[in-house]
Amino acid sequence: MSLPPSSSTPSALNIESTLQAGKTAFLGMATLSTAQKNEALAQFAEIIAQHADLLLAENQKDIAQAEADALTPSLYQRLKLDAGKIAQLVQGIRDLIQLPDPAGQVLGRTQLDDGLILEKITVPLGLIGIIFESRPDVIPQILSLILKSGNAVVLKGGREATQTNQAFMQLVDKLNAACPWLPPHWATLLDGREAVQQMLHYPQFVDLIIPRGSNQLVQSIMSNTKIPVLGHADGVCHLYVHPSVKLDQAVAVAVDAKIQYPSACNALETLLVDKAIASSFLPRFAQEAQAAGITLRGCKDTLLLLPQIDPASDADWRTEYGDLTLSIKVVPSLDAAIQHINQYGSHHTDAILAQDPAVLEHFLNAVDSACVFANASTRFADGFRFGLGAEIGISTAKTHARGPVGLEGLVIYKYKLRGQGHIVADYVGTTAKPFQHQAL
Amino acid sequence: MSLPPSSSTPSALNIESTLQAGKTAFLGMATLSTAQKNEALAQFAEIIAQHADLLLAENQKDIAQAEADALTPSLYQRLKLDAGKIAQLVQGIRDLIQLPDPAGQVLGRTQLDDGLILEKITVPLGLIGIIFESRPDVIPQILSLILKSGNAVVLKGGREATQTNQAFMQLVDKLNAACPWLPPHWATLLDGREAVQQMLHYPQFVDLIIPRGSNQLVQSIMSNTKIPVLGHADGVCHLYVHPSVKLDQAVAVAVDAKIQYPSACNALETLLVDKAIASSFLPRFAQEAQAAGITLRGCKDTLLLLPQIDPASDADWRTEYGDLTLSIKVVPSLDAAIQHINQYGSHHTDAILAQDPAVLEHFLNAVDSACVFANASTRFADGFRFGLGAEIGISTAKTHARGPVGLEGLVIYKYKLRGQGHIVADYVGTTAKPFQHQAL
Numbered sequence A, B: 001m002s003l004p005p006s007s008s009t010p011s012a013l014n015i016e017s018t019l020q021a022g023k024t025a026f027l028g029m030a031t032l033s034t035a036q037k038n039e040a041l042a043q044f045a046e047i048i049a050q051h052a053d054l055l056l057a058e059n060q061k062d063i064a065q066a067e068a069d070a071l072t073p074s075l076y077q078r079l080k081l082d083a084g085k086i087a088q089l090v091q092g093i094r095d096l097i098q099l100p101d102p103a104g105q106v107l108g109r110t111q112l113d114d115g116l117i118l119e120k121i122t123v124p125l126g127l128i129g130i131i132f133e134s135r136p137d138v139i140p141q142i143l144s145l146i147l148k149s150g151n152a153v154v155l156k157g158g159r160e161a162t163q164t165n166q167a168f169m170q171l172v173d174k175l176n177a178a179c180p181w182l183p184p185h186w187a188t189l190l191d192g193r194e195a196v197q198q199m200l201h202y203p204q205f206v207d208l209i210i211p212r213g214s215n216q217l218v219q220s221i222m223s224n225t226k227i228p229v230l231g232h233a234d235g236v237c238h239l240y241v242h243p244s245v246k247l248d249q250a251v252a253v254a255v256d257a258k259i260q261y262p263s264a265c266n267a268l269e270t271l272l273v274d275k276a277i278a279s280s281f282l283p284r285f286a287q288e289a290q291a292a293g294i295t296l297r298g299c300k301d302t303l304l305l306l307p308q309i310d311p312a313s314d315a316d317w318r319t320e321y322g323d324l325t326l327s328i329k330v331v332p333s334l335d336a337a338i339q340h341i342n343q344y345g346s347h348h349t350d351a352i353l354a355q356d357p358a359v360l361e362h363f364l365n366a367v368d369s370a371c372v373f374a375n376a377s378t379r380f381a382d383g384f385r386f387g388l389g390a391e392i393g394i395s396t397a398k399t400h401a402r403g404p405v406g407l408e409g410l411v412i413y414k415y416k417l418r419g420q421g422h423i424v425a426d427y428v429g430t431t432a433k434p435f436q437h438q439a440l
Helices: A012-029 A034-050 A052-068 A073-079 A083-098 A138-149 A159-178 A193-199 A215-223 A247-259 A275-291 A300-305 A314-318 A334-344 A357-366 B012-029 B034-050 B052-068 B073-079 B083-098 B138-149 B159-178 B193-199 B215-223 B247-259 B275-291 B300-305 B314-318 B334-344 B357-366
Strands: A106-113 A116-124 A127-131 A152-156 A187-189 A208-211 A237-241 A268-274 A295-298 A325-331 A349-353 A371-376 A393-395 A403-405 A411-422 B106-113 B116-124 B127-131 B152-156 B187-189 B208-211 B237-241 B268-274 B295-298 B325-331 B349-353 B371-376 B393-395 B403-405 B411-422
Touching (some): A012 A127, A012 A187, A052 A159, A138 A159, A159 A187, A208 A215, A268 A275, A275 A300, A357 A371, B012 B193, B034 B138, B052 B083, B073 B159, B152 B193, B237 B334, B247 B349, B275 B325, B300 B325, B314 B334, B325 B334
Parallel strands (some): A127 A152, A127 A208, A237 A349
Antiparallel strands (some): A393 B403, B106 B116
16 A cells, blocks of 8 residues: 655545554554654744745745635635744744643542552544644644644645645655654645545544534534534624623623624624613613624614614524624523523533622533633633633534543533633734733 | 423423423533532432332332243343342442532633633533443432432433333432422433434434443444444453563453453453464463353464364454453564554453563553553453442543643543453452552
């Protein structure tokens, strides 16, 4: 069985041998030492820095094609590499070296009897299939996370970034030559949608699929494979405004959660307003929201206070707009808000704005979502902001257990974030506040 | 929407309302305090102890039916309750009270900025669907794990145990009356295979399915649902005998791993023997194995040393016999053994017998299975033996992450067990050694 070099894009015909080689590579990756992995990361950063010109030249070919195809400005923006982005990538990889090795962590150690010692220890997952769209700077981020964790990967990037993606894979070949301890085929770039479709049928080789892209892409992958999928199809995020809220803060957080990056999965889609505060909150919020370009839709009770906006239908409560549209519902109580979120939400990120500590705690405990926030924008739900170093995706799934599963296999974690009206806008741009990320 | 009491067995027509009620109950369960859950466990133990006569009488009806149907002795044995089994169940529930609450554990706490504190915390999973066969004592074990962890459950037991299962659910009604803080419908017994088939189509209500039963049952469920399935279809477990082994120990462990409970998923199916030790190990092992009633099948090299046994075909390497049949393969090296296990195994439990520490470490690191053991029987792969308190199932899956997933979402754990030739037979029966389960 002959295999292409890792930078090549295998044809549909040899997807099976490609995946098998990737799985074999994983078994080699899993036994690398921390020092070997960190040295590979250092080399990778260096190789990217040295070949910035190559990357920019190849990226220029994609840009030219994009201009010929009249791509949208936002897609163009995401596609374009520049010296600054490359320097950021290089720094990101160097930062990763400083993080502890996630594999080999001892989670527990029990003496079962004299000389019989049980350890629970973290290990890498396996061969991971990652599908992503346009942004070519995603490739080095993914590759460096895969290296650091000791996994192997097959990648499928957006067609618009073909030349840039292949340039990055050329640098992987250089990395493999510089680090002979890396097993060949630990990273392979797939070509064509057919390759992705075929990959879905090899659970014996692929341990996990991470689709990063449209709801449609994610749904389609989840429906067509037995391989576990890490990700989320929807991001229907909520903010509930409780009567004990500080009004100024509530308006600022709600606006931030919507406008800070409307197409992000952690952007606000439905604002739930307690009826006890609706008449003082809604007119004020509507004024700022409309000034910020947000289009509002409301339930019947909302329309009584904001007659100028369009009505929301039942379908709105399940809609991820992905743009500056926002639905508003007046709810009679805290429990009604929780019930609405658990029923209509996507279990991604949901927040409450309130000052009453008992109310905050009840909300954080009773909402069944991966991220539940008190007095902070939903936009904080992000691996970098959480201090995770980087993010391979955001998962709304709950499964996690391996081996004999006892009590601890019956629980999963959630992230609780407690703020004082914090908004993400303060942490981005040229005047951004730095994160402290200090362990307590 | 009217709902039956929790002890009833809902018809296929109202499975949707049953599951919806279970999901609603989960949201109530998830906010119970540790004290409320422990008090419910104490009441449950007391109620079972007080109603032993009811349980035995209803179990007698199942036994009578089983006798009429001429069930096999082993099924009869598993079906039959007696006063001793009930006392054990009661004690098991009381033991569970002493364990820490698995929910609400803080896994990490980070200050992102002044006043902005991120916590990573364990929470219960949701509504769990559990399908199991004949043994009626599984019901109280499952219910007590569900109670302690704050989940909700829909159960489907074996038809043979119908009367006993319903008797246990009557005791759940008494428990609910005694503990009004328990949300109604936190535990429901389903009736009929159709109910299980229908349940598979409600991912919006059911968060996890745990099938405990035949390979066929598990495969069928995994193929027909988008709901995550925790479990394992196969238990093709291996033992590799390295040249640095202590021969007596190797023979004793290999025999234990096979005969101790041949139909268990952690029983040995394939013995891999290094060619450097084959001629001294195999004849000795074969003598003891055949004395213990084990039927051997071997590869060509094995047959040269054991001409009296049948040949093994390629299909044998993937077979979970579930009885006293064992396949033997002579392998040329440690790496060949690892490769065989990773290729043909089911990633459940695999062990090595050797004295060379470097060999042991390489095996434990390179075998991609949930449980990897050094010098101990595969039969130790068990929640009780691991000191987990109890076991809801054994999982060969690896997915686990929720929320923003960084490096730590790219790893999962494995269990490493280091022994000195330990066998399970020493830990069962009337002269059983006790486990120490002492945290180090």
